[in-house]
Amino acid sequence: MLSFVAGFAVLSAVLGASSPESAVPDVFRNIELQQVIDLTAAYTRESLKVVAMNIGEEPVREYFLPLTYEDASKLAALEAEDDVGSLRINEVDSLHDGSNAYFSVNLRQPVAPGEEIEFTVGRAFIAKTQPYPRKAEQSEQQLLVYNGSRTILSPYKSQKQTLTIKTVTQNIYDVEKDNRQTAKSQQLGGLATFGPFNNVKPFTRTPLTLQYENPLPQxxxxxxxxxxxxxxxxxxxxxxxxxxxxxxxxxxxxxxxxxxxxxxxxxxxxxxxxxxxxxxxxxxxxxxxxxxxxxxxxxxxxxxxxxxxxxxxxxxxxxxxxxxxxxxxxxxxxxxxxxxxxxxxxxxxxxxxxxxxxxxxxxxxxxxxxxxxxxxxxxxxxxxxxxxxxxxxxxxxxxxxxxxxxxxxxxxxxxxxxxxxxxxxxxxxxxxxxxxxxPLILATAVFCVFVTAFYGSQINWSL
Amino acid sequence: MDVQNAQKLLRIAILVLVAGAAVLSRLYSVVNFESIIHEFDPWFNFRATRYLSSHGFDSFLNWFDNRTWYPLGRVTGGTLYPGLMVTSNVVHTMLSKIGIPLDIRNVCVLFAPAFSGLTAYMAYLFGCELKDETAGLLAAIFLGMAPGYTSRSVAGSYDNEAIAITLLMTTFYFWIKALKLGSVSWAAACALSYFYMVSAWGGYVFITNIIPLHVFVLLLMGRFHSRVYVAYCTWYALGTLASMQIPFVGFLPIRSSEHMSALGVFGLLQLVAFADYVRAKVLERQFRLFVVSFVVIVVAIAFAALLGLTWLGVIAPWTGRFYSLWDTEYARIHIPIIASVSEHQPTAWPSFFNDLSFLIWLFPVGIYICIQELRDEHVFLVVYAVLGSYFAGVMVRLMLTLTPIVCVAGGLSISSLLDVYNQWNVPVSKAPAVETNAKVSKKAAKAKEPADAAPEPKEVQGFFASFKSANITSSISKVVVLVTFFGYLAMFVSHSNFVTQSSYSSPSVVLASNMPDGSQFLIDDFREAYYWLRMNTPEDAKVMSWWDYGYQIGGMADRTTLVDNNTWNNTHIATVGKAMACDEETAYPILRQHDVDYILVVFGGLLGFSGDDINKFLWMVRIAEGIWPEEVSEGRYFARGQYRVDSEATETMKNSLMYKMSYYRFPEVNNGADRVRGQRLSPSDAPTLNIVDEAFTSQNWLVRIYKVKDLDNLGRQVPAAAAFDRAH
Structure with missing residues (x-):
């Protein structure tokens, strides 16, 4: 079984390793990206805190977020907010390329060159986790598998990225680590932390496969x-x-x-x-x-x-x-x-x-x-x-x-x-x-019934 | 005029209230439980109604149902009485036409109470024909509330009887009317109503026999009259032709023995009419000779023809259910499938009192009064009373046909009592022609009917009239009698309500029990299991269960069944019985041959529910034994003459599939104490299952569902493969 999971992981690693040419203007640098993935519910919730700086020469108002098509097809909710309130977020069809769909966050005001901005993106996905093994006996535990990326997908270069994964119980198995011992991760209770990763190139995607226990009904x-x-x-x-x-x-x-x-x-x-x-x-x-x-x-x-x-x-x-x-x-x-x-x-x-x-x-x-x-x-x-x-x-x-x-x-x-x-x-x-x-129509109808009954009773109906 | 109008208004008000009481007293099942279809047969009727409303009338009549009696299927459209479904569908359509789009389920649930309101009205008309309005009103309230009728017509009891009793009363009323007036119109109405009855209930045979019997008795009493001739011939000709339009009835009216009396009386009437004609033409002495020779020849020919046709098979021999009406032992010996139904058992004495309350002792009084009066319609009442009493004694469910006559007779006797004891304006003179105020309108009403052939009310001659001339002067005796009977009436109402609420309002799909703190707790295991089947098995899965649960599985689980409550194919039922009664090696091929995917058993051992499959098991064995006497034998399931399920049980019992499925892993729970049988299974008695897997067990273990294993991949015998798997 374990070898199958490993094979599964290798497969997703091949699929994920891509950094295509993108039409997104390279105007931001991510100072810090903090992603928290909440796997405690029946669906997947992610919150991404973005601290970014305008490294271009003109004020910019749009920050772009890529999402693989597979994730985009499972996306249920997407919203962004900063200290003041929520920000508008749209899908940008014109930017879609071979591997990613793009969304733009409309910032509150244009960001001047050299200026830093900070906001949080919230996302929810349906069916991003699957039970694995798919079938089990009644007495066995419920294990789910999360497929994602250790690093955070971004069209911009990142100075620092951290990823935290929350689960219900402490039973989290990093399939990559247990078999190949590559990425660093530590398990703390129901939390698994990855990173910090420094100076991550744009569009870096490092496959991550987690098998974890979720005792709650899905x-x-x-x-x-x-x-x-x-x-x-x-x-x-x-x-x-x-x-x-x-x-x-x-x-x-x-x-x-x-x-x-x-x-x-x-x-x-x-x-x-x-x-x-x-x-x-x-x-x-x-x-x-x-x-x-x-x-x-x-x-x-x-x-x-x-x-x-x-x-x-x-x-x-x-x-x-x-x-x-x-x-x-x-x-x-x-x-x-x-x-x-x-x-x-x-x-x-x-x-x-x-x-x-x-x-x-x-x-x-x-x-x-x-x-x-x-x-x-x-x-x-x-x-x-x-x-x-x-x-x-x-x-x-x-x-x-x-x-x-x-x-x-x-x-x-x-x-x-x-x-x-x-x-x-x-x-x-x-x-x-x-x-x-x-009420008027009803009253008329009832009246008609009574009138009919009255005249009907005047007639001799005997056979 | 004012008094008349006031009385009319009062009568209408009373009738509306009676109908209201009849409907309301039947709603306990909805109030205490919910708006749900009850028991077994109603689930089929409900399913058929839904089929009718979604597929239309034509495809309903041509309905071949491949989801029951797998793999045979059932020609459902041709083997049911469509009256009930068609009526409720018409009601449903009409209501949505006038802007009341009720759910078809609610129409079906409230169908029986609504029709019982109509029945009460028909009882009123019937009572009026027999005596007067007082008797009619009393008959209406009695029939509206009598538990004997309520038992089959509470809300949710969506069965043929719900509409049939209404039609029974309607047909009888029209018959009386036709007979009294000699009217073709009324007789045609009677035939129409009879047709409706035929379309609704198999019990129409009761009418088919009682009307000819009535006519026959009238002939014996020398009361032949053109009125009798007109009424009967019209009814018979129209009614028989109409009844043959029902696919399920078809040519039965001219072929089956049950219908022969009607045909015979029809022929007899022609002869009598002919004789009557001849008598008017010839001399008395010649006529005698003519009659004697004529009668002897005709009777001989008719009898020989009947015997010959029966022997040739042209006339169907009488059905087993019919024999069991005359010989209560017959079914037990020859047709276990009929005897296994509890409602086909003879009636116990207390249930007469339970179902009819004080009417049971007023009934003979009413009949006595009828015999005293003895107009044509009273003869009918007497005939009905004799037949009805007999049948009610033979079969529990036929209490239903007795109840209307008991109620009418009760109405007659109480109203007669009131006639005597409720006269407060003592007549000044003793001349009976002087009417008391209270009776003015009624007599005027009667006088309005010109064709009324009964003695004119003004020339008081009958027994009824003598009540009004009875002169009881003592107020004390009047008050005592009236108060006593008022008490009886009040007791009747409270008794009826109590019985309806406590005994007849349980849906039997849901069982009620009480929590330790006294609050009601519902045991809903049946629906739990059926719903599990419905949601979690393939739509074409075949479910085997004992036939009792066939209709419910069809209605609630919506899955294909092997046998159901229709019980038209005894062999198929015996096959299921054999599969349950045999050991696994024998049962497996049977299950495979019938494509069985799931087996459902009902097991009450944990809860103490006594109507479970282990208690019905002997019937399965008996029915299987009837077909395969060399393979299944009842004696082998008894340990030294006792029915044991614990370690004392015989090997045959312990190896039977039914036993294994019922008690699988049971010794591990509740110390293995079976609360129904009062026996204990020790862990060493725990059965092992080889050919089926447990698929689902309901919360209180009342329903257990097993999945039949597929053939072994390695080609081993399935039991052997399972034994191998267990060992490793």
Whole structure:
């Protein structure tokens, strides 16, 4: 097994060793790059602190960050901030070359020649780590493999680079080191530090393969369907979210023994039993009411609601422990007061600010589709979110609808728990007349029924 | 006029309240548990309904289901009664048309309560025809709440019976109406309703036999009349033709013995009508001779034809389930598969009291009153009562057909009692023609029906009328009787509610138990395991289990099953029984031949759930023995005449696949104490598995799923390979 891992590492070393010609102007020198890779969650979080100096002759406003295409395809979140606040960051398609994709950080103001700047880039990746070995027995531990680079990829020359990797337990194996003893690294608890590396050339990539233990469930949602119903009559905004859950950790080989699961679920020793998804915590905007937790065959009775000052937490248990490789799906829903998310911004004009995600802690999503259903008769609908997605408008017919409700469909790909801060903004016109239409139609219908019944009763129906 | 309107309004209000009570009392299952389909058969009906709503009516009737009875499949569209599914689908479509887009599951769950509200209304109409509105209203409330009916119609009990009882009452009401009026229209309505009934429930045979029997009894009583002739012939001709349109029924109405009485009475009526005609034309003496010779010849020919056709096989011989109605021992000896179903067992005495409360002793009173009055429709009631009582005694589930008649009879007797004891304006004169205020409207209403052939109410002659002339002057006796019966009525309501809530509202998919602190705790192992199957096995995986769980696996796990609750193929069930009962070497080829991927067993030993597979195991053995007597023998599973699962168990028992799968690694938990059998397995009894691997066990070990091993790569026998692997 070990030799296979080594071969794996050699392969990635060959792939990584490239320093192509780049169109990026060489105007910065990295004084220091500090990267922290957090492998404690179900997805990979990286934070990169950049201290750089303008070595060119003109003021510059853009700092470029390369990312291998493989990483770019797994990228879920990318943001940058300095002392003042967040910085804008865009993908620069024109710069893409044979091996890397490029992103530019738009600095707050142009950096004068010789001036230093400092900012931090945060990134999140989905599926950057894989279980290795892919399958294991129930009693074995869950080992994951991280493939990356010891040095930090940058189009600029770096004076100093350091890399820190955080893991849950102390079991980290540097595959390169154990077999070839090249790079220096030290293990400190759940931390592995590499470097400092001095005077690193641009585009240096030194492959790094880490096998580490992660005893926590690797929660991944290939799909999440959200339906959000806005009702002015009910003074309510209702959420209905259907999750497809998959545990992307080490797959269970052979049989699942309930007896072994019962014996080792106390968590004293890490195994696939502890890496099984046995509960999920959902933060629901408070005050929420009418909560439900169901799946395709009905109500799941194993859930609990905790209400505290910060919010309502919904603790749900899947019907069965979702061991690595297993699937589960469920639907949760609840209702909030309308005023919590919808505000009046003008005469007959309303704006709804709806959270992009409300899902459980520590999870990643491949595709999140959101359907926002506005009240019947809403017009002039505008939609915006921070990612520049656009929404399609469709019509939904629900209880006692006459002309149907306008609905907005928007799809987001590759999201992680950190996106819970994101918002979807919807504005629409909703007049009193539109609100009164439904009760008037209903009243007329009921009246007609009574009139018919009255005249019908005057007729002799006997056979 | 005012009094009449007020009474009408009051009646409507009472009926609405009765329907409301009937619906609400059936919602305990939703309140205590959830909106879920119950038990076994409803899961099939639910699955069929979903198929209908997604594929349309034509493909529903042509539905060949390859996900059950693997590898045979089932011609589901041609072997089911589509009435229930079609009705709920129509309801579902109508509701979404008027802007109420309910989930089809909720329509199915609430279907039975909604129809029980209708049943109560039909009981009211039926009672009105038999006596008066008071009797009708009482019959409505009784039928609305009686546990005997509730047992089959709580929310979630989405079974054929849910709609069938409504249709039963409707058909009977139309029949009475047609018979009283001799009306072709009412008889046609009766035939339509009969057709609906045929499309909904196999129990339609009850109607097919009771109406001819009623007519036959009327003939014997010398009550032949053109009204009888018109009503019966219209009903029979239209109803039979219509019923033959149901694919599952097809030509049964002219071929099966169960339908022969209806045909016979139809023929008899023609003869009687002919004789009647002849009598009008010829002399009395000639007529006698004519009748005697005619009857002898005709009966002889008919009987010979019946025997001959049955012998030739043109008329199907009577089915086993039908025999078991007459001889309760028959099923146990000849058809274990029917006897193994608990609802086919004879009824225990206490369940009559449990299901009918005080109505069980009012029932004879009502029948006595009917016999006293004895108009044509009362004859019907008597006939129904006799047949219904007999069948209810033979089979637990037929309590359902007895309940309506008991409720109507109860309504008759209580209303008669009220007639006597609830007269507060004592008539000034004793002349019975003078009516008390309370009865004015009713009599006026009756008088409005011109074709009513019953004696005119004003010329009081009948037994019912004598109640009103009964003159009880003592207020004390009135008050005592009324208060007593008010107490009985209140007790009935509380008893019905209690029984409905405690005995009949459990979905049986979910088991309720109590935590030490008294709070309710749900044991949801079935759904846990089914859902695991659904989410974590290939979509075309074949799951073998005992037939009880076939419908649930189809509905909840959405996987292909070998056998299910339809039980149409006894051999296939016996094959599954044999695979469970044999040792692994014998079972493995059977499993391979049937492409079995997973085996599901239900094991209650850890939890103390007595309805598990080890307790059903003897039925599997018996059914397998019926087909392979030389390979499976019931006696070999008994250790010195006892059913043992511990170290005393026989070798055959210990080697059987079912035993091994149930007790695999069980001695390691809870000291191996089996809470159902009350026996203890020591670690040395622990079975080893060679041909299957444990795939999943639910939280309380209630459901255990095993994966069948693939053929060995080295070509060894699978048990041998497993033994080799264990050793190394």
């Amino acid at each position: 929660v991944h949602f290939p799909r999440l369907d959200r339906k959000i119903w806005i009702s002015h009559w009910g003074d309510a905004i209702s959420f209905d979210e259907s999750y497809d859950l998959q545990n992307v950790g080490t797959e269970l080989k052979g049989s699942f023994s309930r007896l072994d699961y019962m014996r080792t679920s106390d968590g004293r020793a890490f195994s696939l039993n502890t890496a099984a998804v046995r509960q999920l915590m959902l933060s629901v905007p408070s005050p929420a009411r009418d909560m439900y937790y169901v799946d395709l065959v009905g109500n799941v009775s194993t859930s609990r609601v905790q209400t505290s000052a910060e919010g309502t937490r919904l603790e749900i248990h899947p019907r069965y422990p979702v061991v690595g490789g297993w699937h589960y799906n469920f639907t949760v829903g609840w209702t909030n007061p309308l005023g919590q998310f919808v505000h009046k911004v003008g005469p007959n004009r309303y704006t709804a600010a709806i959270p992009l995600l409300t899902g459980p802690e520590d999870a990643s999503y491949d595709e999140v589709s959101t359907k926002i259903i506005l009240p019947e008769g809403a017009t002039n609908i505008d939609f915006a979110d921070v990612y520049g997605n656009s929404a399609e408008v469709s019509t939904v017919y629900s209880y006692l609808d006459f002309q149907g409700r306008p609905a907005l469909d928007v799809v987001h790909r590759k999201l992680v728990t950190d996106h819970r801060a994101g918002l979807l903004l919807v504005s629409y016109d909703y007049s009193l007349l539109a609100a009164l239409r439904k």
